[in-house]
Amino acid sequence: METAGGGPMAATGGTTVAVAVRHLGSGASAGYGDAVFDTASIVKVDILAALLLRAQDAGRRLTALERTCAAAMIESSDNDAASALWRVIGGADGLDAANERFGLTETTGGDGPLWGLTRTTAADQLVLLRQVFGAPSERSELSEASRTYLQRLMGRIAPGQDWGVSAAADGPGWALKNGWLPRGTTGLWVVNSIGRVTAGGDDYLVAALSSGNPTKERGIALVEEAARAAVSACGRKA
Structure with missing residues (x-):
């Protein structure tokens, strides 16, 4: 593994993958690749x-409808729920404004209703994960209640969608969100996974992104391999 910021890692067949990881205890990090990817559903x-x-x-709680949409969007990756909340936040402009406060500098919201074509990097996704899962000593724009709520939903991913960075965990200690998208122009797949895992008694934040996969299954295998390698490398540095 190289330090984050190295060139994009090209896998077989022209597939590109990037990964970033942070040890929550020590703050040690590792990564490979600075390519920009479509987010698909990790957004x-x-x-x-x-x-x-x-x-x-606004000093308010989420409405009942917003909470229903949020649960469906994260736990089951419901696209209609995502579209509804995309409109509530003001689309790309709202996402970009929030990300400026979160510290994401390489993420741009998708055009119009196309939230899945938001563009991002593994390093930026790690910044987002730190907002959600970072140690109490790390400043987050999100309140403790907001963080706990998001963490809880990410720990309840529907069966069949619980692949990805969870492959780096050595038990049930994980919370994640995956994204997968076949590109209509090429037929190749974007497959991404972000989240928190527990391995060897330590907690890690991991973002593994890929594009150009010939199948969804090949993409899943690639991001899982990248997540395992990243956690192993980061564990040695911690």
Whole structure:
């Protein structure tokens, strides 16, 4: 593994993958790749974080409908729920404004209703994960209640969608969100996974992003391999 910021790692067949990881205890980090990727459904974490920030600013709780949409969007990756909340936060402009406060500098919201074509990097996704899961000593724009709520939803991913960075965990201690998207122009797949895992008794934040996969299954195998390698490398540095 290289330090984050190295060139994009090209896998077989022209597939590109990037990964970033942080040890929550020591702050040690490792990563590979600085390519920019379509988010697919991992942006749903960002959408909910932006919604929670909006609600905090207004001094209100999420409405019953917003909570229903948030649960469906994160736990089951429901696209209609994501579209509804995308509109609530103001689309790309709202996402970009929230991300400026979160410290994401390489993420740009998708055009119009196309939230899944938001563009991001593994390093930026790690910044987002630190807003949600970071140690108490780390400053977050999200309140403790907002963080706990998002963490809880990410720990309840529907069966069949619980692959990805969870492969780096050595038990049930994980919380994640995955994204997968076949590109219509090429037929190749974007497959991404972000979240927190527990391995060897330590907690890690991991973002593994990939594009150009010939199948969804190959993409899953790639991001799982990247997540395991990243956690192993970061554990040696901690």
